[in-house]
Amino acid sequence: MTLEKFDDIYHRAAARKGGEANLESLLATPLSREELLEIPNDRWLAAFSMKVFQSGISWKVVRNKWPNFEEVFFGFKIEPLLMLSEEQWDNKAADTRIIRHHAKVKSILANAQMIHEASIEHGSFAKMVANWPSEDITGLWLYLKKHGNRLGGNTGPYSLRQLGVDTFILSGDVESYLRNCKVIEGGKDTKRSLAATNEAFAGWQQESGRSLTQISQVIAYSTGDNRVL
Structure with a gap:
């Protein structure tokens, strides 16, 4: 080579x-490490969710509807989302204010759980990302693919780039x-x-x-x- x-x-x-x-x-x-540390968990979840919905769909269509997503999913606050029942998630997946795609809606729950678990282990999701060694950035991609939902391929990396992570x-x-x-x-x-x-x-x-x-x-x-x- x-x-x-x-x-x-x-x-x-x-x-x-x-x-x-x-x-x-x-x-x-x-962003610098210090700036990354300031990103709250809800913004990580929002970024992952936006990129999941943009996969295979016009990015502009998703962006135009995004204020509705923020409203329907409580501003992507982790704790309220984790308290929802299966029936409540099904109702959100059928909400006409958003793009109705049941599997992608359920990915929000799975990725909220990933962020919650990482926060317990590392103090916050941002801290885990900020401390990830740059020489193994693809290791972070693989973490998102393994522990998250629908974050494989370029979806995870694009989400990270959107939030200012160096990748x-x-x-x-x-x-x-x-x-x-x-x-x-x-x-x-x-x-x-x-x-x-x-x-x-x-x-x-x-x-x-x-x-x-x-x-x-x-x-x-x-x-x-x-x-x-």
Whole structure:
């Protein structure tokens, strides 16, 4: 496996985006550890729930209905949700104010339970995430997939990115690039592929001093359909 230098990736992305200034304006800055610690449990659940509902559905449709979701699910407060009966969950799944999808509605309960259990063990869900080692960020993805519901694939990583967690994302462009570099061979979610991807990003991070988020974005802008603005 031979990796490109990050500088070469960066300069190609800048050329495709009309210069370094334009490229820099497109890059996100993840939250600091201290900022992550301030995120309450309900916002983690809301982010996971939004991404679950956006999977396979127009993101705009979900966003437009989201105020209704916040109302129906008590602002995604964990404790009230955990007290609901099976019948009450069924009634919420049939509520016409939201997108009626029984399995996705029930994922809210499962993910509330995950957040609650993590909070008991770590003090808060935010503390667990903030203390997760960046060199094993895919380990956090796997935690969400194993302990949560419908958070596998890119759903978990996109949820984390939405809240400002520093993570790369295996978007189509990033995955394609990593396959061309022989970092990913076979399934992208295999232990070998995830370990190799972690190693590659750790190397680029050490080389560039940039966040995983920005490295991921630069790779995406350097390849695929991301042309000059």
